[in-house]
Amino acid sequence: xxxxxxxxxxxxxxxxxxxxxxxxxxxxxxxxxxxxxxxxxxxxxxxxxxxxxxxxxxxxxxxxxxxxxxxxxxxxxxxxxxxxxxxxxxxxxxxxxxxxxxxxxxxxxxxxxxxxxxxx
Amino acid sequence: xxxxxxxxxxxxxxxxxxxxxxxxxxxxxxxxxxxxxxxxxxxxxxxxxxxxxxxxxxxxxxxxxxxxxxxxxxxxxxxxxxxxxxxxxxxxxxxxxxxxxxxxxxxxxxxxxxxxxxxx
DNA sequence: TGAATATATGAATATATGTTCATGTGTTTA
DNA sequence: TAAACACATGAACATATATTCATATATTCA
Numbered sequence: 001x002x003x004x005x006x007x008x009x010x011x012x013x014x015x016x017x018x019x020x021x022x023x024x025x026x027x028x029x030x031x032x033x034x035x036x037x038x039x040x041x042x043x044x045x046x047x048x049x050x051x052x053x054x055x056x057x058x059x060x061x062x063x064x065x066x067x068x069x070x071x072x073x074x075x076x077x078x079x080x081x082x083x084x085x086x087x088x089x090x091x092x093x094x095x096x097x098x099x100x101x102x103x104x105x106x107x108x109x110x111x112x113x114x115x116x117x118x119x120x
Numbered sequence: 121x122x123x124x125x126x127x128x129x130x131x132x133x134x135x136x137x138x139x140x141x142x143x144x145x146x147x148x149x150x151x152x153x154x155x156x157x158x159x160x161x162x163x164x165x166x167x168x169x170x171x172x173x174x175x176x177x178x179x180x181x182x183x184x185x186x187x188x189x190x191x192x193x194x195x196x197x198x199x200x201x202x203x204x205x206x207x208x209x210x211x212x213x214x215x216x217x218x219x220x221x222x223x224x225x226x227x228x229x230x231x232x233x234x235x236x237x238x239x240x
Numbered sequence: 241t242g243a244a245t246a247t248a249t250g251a252a253t254a255t256a257t258g259t260t261c262a263t264g265t266g267t268t269t270a
Numbered sequence: 271t272a273a274a275c276a277c278a279t280g281a282a283c284a285t286a287t288a289t290t291c292a293t294a295t296a297t298t299c300a
Contacts, residue, residue, distance in 0.1 A: 042159035
């Protein structure tokens with residue numbers, strides 16, 4: 001058994017470090033869920049919707065007007081946000097009013113704002 | 121009420137609401153920057169990297185081992201994270217050690233974790 | 241009831257994005 | 271100095287995603 005001491009990094013020397021970090025990782029499913037959550041914030045149209053709804057509840061066509069986009073595009077994005085549990089829909093007559101579902105949504109948005117404003 | 125109320129939403133009735141919300145929106149560039157920031161968290165590979173680096177500084181090949189992925193894939197993603205200002209690189213000999221650049225990165229990550237753990 | 245309105249959605253298309261493969265750059269070591 | 275190593279990167283490919291267009295569903299009102 002030639003157990004030579006290799007001086008390089010990618011063979012065995014750091015295995016204890018690697019194993020320790022692996023032990024500290026959340027389940028893969030959690031990483032996946034986190035990525036899916038942040039993906040919802042990772043599009044400027046959805047970011048605009050979230051920003052608008054952080055001001056007040058709004059119906060679909062008003063959101064479309066605020067963002068100067070087609071109703072259909074907004075509706076598609078609202079469906080994603082709703083499926084992800086970030087916004088909630090309230091039907092009233094012909095209109096559907098959307099609002100942020102959860103304080104966390106605003107918190108994450110605000111935290112992001114804080115981050116980018118520190119870069120200036 | 122003597123006002124003749126138009127019953128529809130998408131013509132003119134809500135224009136004051138719309139204009140008020142528009143006035144409360146940040147510049148488009150800010151929305152774009154926010155989306156770009158969150159996009160970095162919106163991929164499970166990058167999420168894994170951020171999670172690993174939140175435990176400790178690590179070299180590229182060790183990150184690759186932790187996530188059980190090819191070095192090249194990790195390197196590509198690290199470049200995106202570095203460009204976005206989320207991680208920092210420290211060169212030491214042949215290796216490059218990466219760490220989170222900023223406390224905000226961990227805060228955003230932790231906030232996301234908190235959100236998804238409340239959904240259970 | 242039928243027309244007008246508000247929203248949702250499927251299909252198509254264009255674009256963006258992540259991974260792999262091959263290879264380049266820079267550093268250490270034999 | 272040449273080989274081994276760690277990392278970076280360009281190109282190619284496959285997949286994911288956002289928007290548009292056409293149309294469906296649902297509600298209100300004449």
